[in-house]
Amino acid sequence: MPKVNLSHLEAALLFALFTSIALGIVTKKTDAERIHYGLYCFGAFIATLFGLAWLMKLGHG
Amino acid sequence: MADRSESSTPNAAVRVWLPIVALAWILPGAGHILQKKTTRGFLLAASVVFMFLFGLMMRGAFFEPMGGDLLTIIIYYGGFIGNIASGVLYILAVALGYNQPDVAGHVHDYGTKFLVAAGLINVLAMVDAYEIAVGKKS
Numbered sequence: 001m002p003k004v005n006l007s008h009l010e011a012a013l014l015f016a017l018f019t020s021i022a023l024g025i026v027t028k029k030t031d032a033e034r035i036h037y038g039l040y041c042f043g044a045f046i047a048t049l050f051g052l053a054w055l056m057k058l059g060h061g
Numbered sequence: 062m063a064d065r066s067e068s069s070t071p072n073a074a075v076r077v078w079l080p081i082v083a084l085a086w087i088l089p090g091a092g093h094i095l096q097k098k099t100t101r102g103f104l105l106a107a108s109v110v111f112m113f114l115f116g117l118m119m120r121g122a123f124f125e126p127m128g129g130d131l132l133t134i135i136i137y138y139g140g141f142i143g144n145i146a147s148g149v150l151y152i153l154a155v156a157l158g159y160n161q162p163d164v165a166g167h168v169h170d171y172g173t174k175f176l177v178a179a180g181l182i183n184v185l186a187m188v189d190a191y192e193i194a195v196g197k198k199s
Contacts, residue, residue, distance in 0.1 A: 001159075004118040004168075011171040014115060015178065018108040022182040025101050026189040029198065 009049075016045035078194040085190040087148040089183045092190030105186040113150045113179035121172025122163040123155070140173075146180030146187075 006014070024038025085092025090106025093099070124140030127133060144151050163173070192198040 001117055003120060004115070006115075006119065006168060006171065008167060008171075011119070011168075011175075015112075015171075015175065018112045019178065019182065021104055021108045022185055025105055026185045 085187040116175030119172030143177035143180040
């Protein structure tokens with residue numbers, strides 16, 4: 001099994017991608033709703049990721 | 062395949078959904094594929110499998126049940142349940158000798174979380190397969 005060294009950003013993006021796909025599929029009833037909700041979840045993950053990153057940076061002064 | 066009139070009742074027979082949920086646990090996505098929800102099944106399978114494989118490639122550690130204070134019990138038993146929820150992926154990894162110790166480092170830490178998250182995604186897939194089997198969803 002090869003070893004991969006992902007950065008924080010790469011790992012978080014992969015996590016957001018896979019989780020958003022699953023959440024979109026299992027929570028909605030039509031394909032259009034699933035795609036829309038999956039994209040919404042992915043966007044929410046990214047926004048939270050950058051929001052928390054800036055919060056920590058500003059918190060450190 | 063579940064019979065529609067039988068499966069749409071609130072108390073659908075266990076024999077209708079149990080094999081589907083069990084298959085969905087063992088083979089991620091298979092519960093959907095068995096019920097002819099092929100695209101959804103393959104997408105869920107891909108999410109679980111890739112999440113698990115990235116967890117292995119980042120050398121994440123598996124949790125083992127461990128006693129102690131309440132927080133320790135919740136973390137280690139919860140993590141163990143998350144790991145075994147990946148079904149055949151976990152069974153194969155353990156059977157083939159994957160035994161990564163829990164070491165410091167953000168990559169290892171992400172790997173450990175990916176391994177648990179793969180199992181939790183599979184739990185969502187199992188619940189979805191159950192709801193399709195009993196007629197709550199199409």
